[in-house]
Amino acid sequence: MVLSSRQLLILQVIIDEFIQSAQPIGSRAISKKEGISYSPATIRNEMADLEELGYLEKTHSSSGRIPSEKGYRFYVDHMLLPFHLSEKDQKLISAVFDYEYVDFEQVVQKSVEVLSDLTNYTSIILGPEVFEARLKQLQIIQLSKTSAVAILVTNKGHVEHRSFTIPAEISGSDLEKLVNILNEKFYNIPIIQLHSRMQVEIGNILNSYITNVNLALKYLHGALFSQQPDNYYMSGMTNMLLQPEFNDVEKVHSIYSIIEKEDLMIDLLRATEQGLKISIGQENKIDEMQDLSLIKATYSLSGEQLGTIALLGPKRMDYSRVVSLINLLSNQMSKTFTDW
Amino acid sequence: MVLSSRQLLILQVIIDEFIQSAQPIGSRAISKKEGISYSPATIRNEMADLEELGYLEKTHSSSGRIPSEKGYRFYVDHMLLPFHLSEKDQKLISAVFDYEYVDFEQVVQKSVEVLSDLTNYTSIILGPEVFEARLKQLQIIQLSKTSAVAILVTNKGHVEHRSFTIPAEISGSDLEKLVNILNEKFYNIPIIQLHSRMQVEIGNILNSYITNVNLALKYLHGALFSQQPDNYYMSGMTNMLLQPEFNDVEKVHSIYSIIEKEDLMIDLLRATEQGLKISIGQENKIDEMQDLSLIKATYSLSGEQLGTIALLGPKRMDYSRVVSLINLLSNQMSKTFTDW
């Protein structure tokens, strides 16, 4: 069953209007729209058909129509017009990349903010995946007899650091030796392999130099990897409060309880495929996200996928503008990172 | 005008009950309370007096009473009983300090979380002030021809880092020299002085070694200080949604709009005096905080004030438990930091 062009037109008008107003749309309102030359009665017939096909819904038996999830899906798949971003939008986005002293974190932080500001939705970005980077330098700086900072720098400029107390069994000079050997031996290996190779490859070598090798390794490892790196950035959570569909504290709370579960969101965002993906309502598979849409796009460095940038808002989202914004932003991010 | 002991008792019961129930308290309910042996009529008379004195309010002409801000203030100043924390609370708090690998950030992060979890209010902590620390080591690690990471480590184990692009006019070896000289010259000076002394003291010395000194200094400085250090930690914002007084999206939004203004909150929290301070409703001087109470306490390292730990919730707060929790936590923080 394929839709007639008139049905398409009416569907489009209803979705566009509903995205604007958040109110059910009636036949009379549609017939008065520019570009529509049918009477309300005709439109009512078409709406009834569209409803039967599953693209529209009613809130009650004599209400106007609102888009169903299937309607949104169709809209997103087949009716998304290329949106022309305003000068202002474009400027605000490029401003993110205009700074002299920049690093990944700063750019990502600014990106997530500009995205939530421009859309009035909640924006989330997964930062560059540290473990894909390679070891540039490892360092231990002793602060006192019993405490030190371990610092790890990757070839992509990411820095991880952690303070720790030096156990009595390990001397400062032993730690230093350990670090020297690790730096020499493991320069430029992927961080993700560091853990396993630390155990396997150098235990023997070190035994001759250092007492308590295992303890020292354990400590060093604990210091560096005890916490997952914070590459999760979110902005505009309160924007949810502005959406009329969430004008009830109950709903807000249920949504926030999901958004706050960082692990869950990371799982949700971690992109499988390159490119842009839209999940509408129940497509998200999570009860609390039934009324939400998630739009995510990947960004990359020299073609290699680096992270995900995403937007969370009501199903009634301004998809066409939002998609343009995300595309522009993710492309700019990719470009900037690759240029460095 | 001093309150009679019966008035005190009634005031206490009303505030305690209201903190529990969030409902206006009537005379009959009070007279049935254990420890009260007066008839409702007697209590009504006392309540009328307490209202005239400004300690109580009515929500409408025939409602029960609720505490006024003056009532809360009196309660907090004169009626706060030492609260015996449950085993569970105490355990959860000490668990924060029980880890093997710890640094400031981790402890602060965990503290802010445990505090909001235990209270169901919003918790904020100002982390240790970096600029009071001293320079332990400065380092530049070159990542490529045109990019590098600058890392600054303080004697307190704080690490600041920033990536930057190396301008064409400056050679890598010059940067290295610069860092060496800075390390030698400025070891152990307070970070806060680093900026000015960099300008004044070593410009001359460096001129002979390095071309483009000023540019290099400018870059290094920009890299290290371009961003304020993130020593602001917050947790439990969504807890506000659980409070019956904020069951209206409007109110939540106005509160969140304030909480999100990091600068403003930092100003509000930065403690002038050592110790614990409670600000109730209008005492906060901020319109949007009329319905909120703020409790803040300082923590310190060897007696030297280090930061602030605070709790934000409705005026109807469980002051006595909350004060005990904050005191315990801030003391533990001070103790832990001093022990290191």
Next chain:
DNA sequence: ATTAGCACTCGAAAGAGAAGAGTGCTAACA
């Protein structure tokens, strides 16, 4: 000084009615 009694006030909840937006269906029309 305390308390019982009582009239009164106000909010919350429930119900009734009117208005209005919108539908579905039927029959007329081009």
Next chain:
DNA sequence: TGTTAGCACTCTTCTCTTTCGAGTGCTAAT
């Protein structure tokens, strides 16, 4: 045959009452 006018019907929303109960303030009795 596709389109439209007309009309009965449905359902929400708003407003107006009514009722109920909790709680007060005041007066008079203890």
